[in-house]
Amino acid sequence: MNKASQNAYYTFKYNRAIGRHGWLRLTPAYSVKIVQEVIESLPQQPKCVLDPFSGTATTPLECINSGISSFAIDINPFLVWFGNVKLKDFSDVLIAEFEDTAREIIEKVQNKTAFNSDLPPIYRIDRWWREEQLEFLSAIKGEISKQNNGNVKDLLLVAFCRAIIENSKAAFNHVSTSFKDDSECEAFDLHQSSEQFIGIIEMIVASIKNPPSAVGEVILHDSRSVPEKFVGQYDTVITSPPYPNRISYIRELRPYMYWLDYITDSTEASDLDWASIGGTWGSATSKLGRWESTKNGRLPTMLYEIANEISRADNKSSFLMANYVTKYFEDMYDHLQTIFGGLSCGGSVHYTIGNSNFYGITVPSEVLYESMMKDIGFKSVTSRVIRKRNSKKELFEYVVSATK
Numbered sequence: 001m002n003k004a005s006q007n008a009y010y011t012f013k014y015n016r017a018i019g020r021h022g023w024l025r026l027t028p029a030y031s032v033k034i035v036q037e038v039i040e041s042l043p044q045q046p047k048c049v050l051d052p053f054s055g056t057a058t059t060p061l062e063c064i065n066s067g068i069s070s071f072a073i074d075i076n077p078f079l080v081w082f083g084n085v086k087l088k089d090f091s092d093v094l095i096a097e098f099e100d101t102a103r104e105i106i107e108k109v110q111n112k113t114a115f116n117s118d119l120p121p122i123y124r125i126d127r128w129w130r131e132e133q134l135e136f137l138s139a140i141k142g143e144i145s146k147q148n149n150g151n152v153k154d155l156l157l158v159a160f161c162r163a164i165i166e167n168s169k170a171a172f173n174h175v176s177t178s179f180k181d182d183s184e185c186e187a188f189d190l191h192q193s194s195e196q197f198i199g200i201i202e203m204i205v206a207s208i209k210n211p212p213s214a215v216g217e218v219i220l221h222d223s224r225s226v227p228e229k230f231v232g233q234y235d236t237v238i239t240s241p242p243y244p245n246r247i248s249y250i251r252e253l254r255p256y257m258y259w260l261d262y263i264t265d266s267t268e269a270s271d272l273d274w275a276s277i278g279g280t281w282g283s284a285t286s287k288l289g290r291w292e293s294t295k296n297g298r299l300p301t302m303l304y305e306i307a308n309e310i311s312r313a314d315n316k317s318s319f320l321m322a323n324y325v326t327k328y329f330e331d332m333y334d335h336l337q338t339i340f341g342g343l344s345c346g347g348s349v350h351y352t353i354g355n356s357n358f359y360g361i362t363v364p365s366e367v368l369y370e371s372m373m374k375d376i377g378f379k380s381v382t383s384r385v386i387r388k389r390n391s392k393k394e395l396f397e398y399v400v401s402a403t404k
């Protein structure tokens, strides 16, 4: 393909109108199209696909919709919950109960008879939502928390997550979240926001009418190891791990994670970021300064050469960033090793990854992945560029594939 093309259909934007894939926007989510193309390129249909970095469960959802059983792993409990709701089979009776309950909730909210939940302890909440928006959201959340049917509650919470964003002053950009002033926002209209919520419910109902044709599950686990019960069970890996570019998933997921009680303070948020591969948000940054390599130069030499070059850059954070890059690839090495061990013979892996740049020094992720995979014992290691990520810098996305 033309290396200069940004191919938006290879990003999360492609997923927005595709049923359950479009439920929530998570910028680093990849396109369903990548999963479809990988599956089509295989000599035969996979028996079981693993995604060790599930995110919004794009891979397992696409697989089970195509009749391929699939399981996935993520370190973030909110994403594990969200992914599992996406993969569920909902009966017609349940769907009707969900729709009726949502309408009853909105009626109570409009009549001001709803039970309001406490507000989440998110820092400077007034930047995210104005007072009337907060009242609206806490009334919906309060009513959802009273529900006894777990499946209905889960679907209501997904709708609520969507409402959190549609009723906020925040604009979600790729790397940063910016906030509008109250003066830049339209006046809050209870009727309009209620209609919008019903619109979200209808969108979800339409997307869950067709049940998946295979089984899928997301498991809470750290992908630096493969859970024992999955070893030898998967013949294909299709995934997009974090890139070595300092994007924090926790940072973007904060509003959902605070409202749904997955985190209660910034320490929990930065601890989870530090536990994730490639995380550097909050206190994770200072922890990087104390981090020491455990691999004693055992990874491909090129990695340490690049890290050295970064550490010599004229910037006060160059040492931290050199550690960041080294740690990222050492973590991914542990991950690839364990994935190789659990993959059935003849199976294949497909990693969608991006390169990055620190102080003008390129970190060629695709070359480093290829070289780590060869070192571990993978065969037929190849990579192909799928899109340019940024119009200014030379940042690309690649799919690195290999077999066992």
Ligand SMILES: C[S@@+](CC[C@H](N)C(=O)[O-])C[C@H]1O[C@@H](n2cnc3c(N)ncnc32)[C@H](O)[C@@H]1O
Pocket: 026, 028, 029, 030, 031, 052, 053, 054, 055, 056, 057, 058, 059, 073, 074, 075, 076, 079, 221, 222, 223, 224, 239, 240, 241, 242, 243, 249, 275, 276, 277, 278
């Ligand atoms: C690029 S996102 C995956 C996006 C996904 N393909 C999608 O379409 O939504 C990377 C994911 O890896 C997860 N992650 C990071 N470190 C992890 C680890 N050590 N074990 C398991 N998951 C991890 C993050 O929580 C994040 O959801």
